[in-house]
Amino acid sequence: MHYSAFRIFKEGLTGNKGWKPVWREPEPKAEYDIVIIGGGGHGLSTAYYLAKEHGLTNIAVLEKGWIGSGNVGRNTTIIRSNYMLPGNQPFYELSMKLWEGLEQDFNYNAMVSQRSILNLFHSDPQRDAFVRRANAMLMSGADAELASAEDLRKELPFLDFDNARFPIKGGLFQRRGGTVRHDAVAWGYARGADSRGVDILQNCEVTGFDIEGGTVCGVQTSRGPIRAKKIAMCVAGSSGRVAAMAGMRLPIESHVLQAFVTEGLKPTLPGVITFGAGHFYVSQSDKGGLVFGGDIDGYNSYAQRGNLPVVEDVCEGGMAIMPMIGRARLLRSWGGLMDMSMDGSPFIDATHIEGLYFNGGWCYGGFKATPASGFCYAHLLAMGTPHPVATQMRLDRFKTGSLIDEKGVGNQPNLH
Amino acid sequence: MIINHPLLGPRDAAEFVHLGDASLIDRPNWQAEDAAAQFLDYAYMRDNPAGELRELWYHEQGDRSWLVVTRNTLTHEISSVELARDVALARGRDR
Numbered sequence: 124m125h126y127s128a129f130r131i132f133k134e135g136l137t138g139n140k141g142w143k144p145v146w147r148e149p150e151p152k153a154e155y156d157i158v159i160i161g162g163g164g165h166g167l168s169t170a171y172y173l174a175k176e177h178g179l180t181n182i183a184v185l186e187k188g189w190i191g192s193g194n195v196g197r198n199t200t201i202i203r204s205n206y207m208l209p210g211n212q213p214f215y216e217l218s219m220k221l222w223e224g225l226e227q228d229f230n231y232n233a234m235v236s237q238r239s240i241l242n243l244f245h246s247d248p249q250r251d252a253f254v255r256r257a258n259a260m261l262m263s264g265a266d267a268e269l270a271s272a273e274d275l276r277k278e279l280p281f282l283d284f285d286n287a288r289f290p291i292k293g294g295l296f297q298r299r300g301g302t303v304r305h306d307a308v309a310w311g312y313a314r315g316a317d318s319r320g321v322d323i324l325q326n327c328e329v330t331g332f333d334i335e336g337g338t339v340c341g342v343q344t345s346r347g348p349i350r351a352k353k354i355a356m357c358v359a360g361s362s363g364r365v366a367a368m369a370g371m372r373l374p375i376e377s378h379v380l381q382a383f384v385t386e387g388l389k390p391t392l393p394g395v396i397t398f399g400a401g402h403f404y405v406s407q408s409d410k411g412g413l414v415f416g417g418d419i420d421g422y423n424s425y426a427q428r429g430n431l432p433v434v435e436d437v438c439e440g441g442m443a444i445m446p447m448i449g450r451a452r453l454l455r456s457w458g459g460l461m462d463m464s465m466d467g468s469p470f471i472d473a474t475h476i477e478g479l480y481f482n483g484g485w486c487y488g489g490f491k492a493t494p495a496s497g498f499c500y501a502h503l504l505a506m507g508t509p510h511p512v513a514t515q516m517r518l519d520r521f522k523t524g525s526l527i528d529e530k531g532v533g534n535q536p537n538l539h
Numbered sequence: 540m541i542i543n544h545p546l547l548g549p550r551d552a553a554e555f556v557h558l559g560d561a562s563l564i565d566r567p568n569w570q571a572e573d574a575a576a577q578f579l580d581y582a583y584m585r586d587n588p589a590g591e592l593r594e595l596w597y598h599e600q601g602d603r604s605w606l607v608v609t610r611n612t613l614t615h616e617i618s619s620v621e622l623a624r625d626v627a628l629a630r631g632r633d634r
């Protein structure tokens with residue numbers, strides 16, 4: 124079924140009786156060409172691009188719960204391509220370009236809203252660092268714009284410019300950044316993959332791998348064994364658990380990240396704003412709630428819930444740049460499992476086991492990567508070689524010393 | 540989370556800094572033949588279990604001791620707390 128304004132009009136006149144479920148609920152087949160483990164944003168977009176770009180459709184996506192129950196439905200929905208290093212920035216810019224054409228491409232309203240992202244800076248050295256980052260962004264074909272405090276006073280008068288501890292000296296805009304309706308991304312990719320013949324198998328948890336002589340030939344699942352020529356892990360925060368079933372150790376720790384939303388308010392924030400002296404990022408949803416978050420809790424966790432000290436820390440960050448939010452009431456908070464890699468950058472690679480592939484280590488920035496991650500993973504699975512913008516996202520980069528360390532702080536599983 | 544410090548009693552986890560898997564105590568011998576491979580494993584690779592994990596916490600806002608906390612990563616429940624010094628000595632480290 125094709126979605127269009129005409130379709131809405133017609134359905135409105137005929138009692139909305141023509142809408143159909145947007146994906147099937149098939150029974151698992153005994154064998155597929157490719158099995159993707161994990162029905163999050165990345166797994167579903169991988170299936171979509173395998174079908175659309177490479178014509179491969181004998182594919183199943185195995186999801187242990189329902190699709191969108193993981194991080195793709197829990198994040199703060201920010202998209203941007205304001206990285207710096209050559210191993211990352213071209214990849215994220217490809218992702219931004221794919222976001223820009225996504226809704227037309229998969230004919231689904233994902234509410235892609237390029238409402239801008241602004242990173243505030245609070246000191247002269249920080250401004251210099253942001254100038255450098257802006258130049259790297261421009262060189263990758265992305266947009267970047269430096270704003271002085273005077274510019275910002277006109278555009279965002281509510282910011283606490285003269286904060287005694289963290290005065291706002293200016294900011295780095297990426298006007299093409301913004302937010303996207305996160306679950307609609309999962310649903311849109313699922314619909315697009317399903318309509319091309321991909322089986323989306325929900326409530327199908329992978330419980331083991333069948334590996335014979337160094338080659339993977341299938342998985343054990345809660346809905347029975349499934350054979351496949353290629354198996355692609357794509358389970359984000361569960362990477363460690365799933366890889367362990369194949370006897371692999373990863374340069375990844377699982378941590379918890381929380382997010383928060385306030386009661387609905389009248390329009391106050393035009394775009395995404397981030398604090399430069401602590402960790403706080405905020406945007407306003409179309410329903411009016413302020414959606415915000417900060418740092419991970421800081422200890423290994425698979426609990427999908429965090430603790431109170433981080434709530435305090437995040438809210439302090441918010442109060443430091445926009446004291447007005449102190450009047451808003453917090454309605455909800457929740458947590459998700461983050462696959463924190465040792466240099467803060469992801470992996471899209473083949474493993475040492477023939478036929479077994481790995482996508483993970485997205486830390487807390489993997490939502491913006493959803494289109495490019497699927498695009499590049501599909502490229503790797505179909506062609507056997509890494510996509511040109513993902514050549515450095517290798518599992519062995521710590522061995523070869525080719526880290527992608529945006530912060531330049533060495534091996535720590537708590538980077539962004 | 541409350542960490543029951545062996546010397547100071549129950550303390551808020553917010554007073555501590557978390558470092559990670561207590562296997563970091565077992566620093567490899569830099570003169571070993573396969574030191575590079577051992578350090579790759581030590582510095583970057585993790586078991587990352589879902590369940591019981593022994594991990595290092597540093598009491599930064601307190602007595603500055605290092606502790607080995609045994610905690611369940613699925614429930615956040617803490618089952619034992621030891622001084623890292625005792626654990627290190629028991630594992631054959633000289634200090």
Ligand SMILES: Cc1cc2nc3c(=O)[nH]c(=O)nc-3n(C[C@H](O)[C@H](O)[C@H](O)COP(=O)(O)OP(=O)(O)OC[C@H]3O[C@@H](n4cnc5c(N)ncnc54)[C@H](O)[C@@H]3O)c2cc1C
Nearest residue numbers: 161163164165187193194195198199201329459489490491
């Ligand atoms: C609170 C929060 C805020 C965030 N904010 C942002 C943001 O503003 N911008 C941004 O870019 N990123 C953000 N992120 C990060 C982003 O959400 C993730 O990096 C990204 O969604 C991970 O990829 P995914 O969508 O494929 O993961 P998921 O949706 O977690 O998909 C993984 C799936 O694998 C399934 N699975 C696990 N084990 C098995 C198994 N054994 N068998 C079968 N299936 C299995 C899970 O059920 C899950 O559905 C945020 C994350 C959180 C938690």
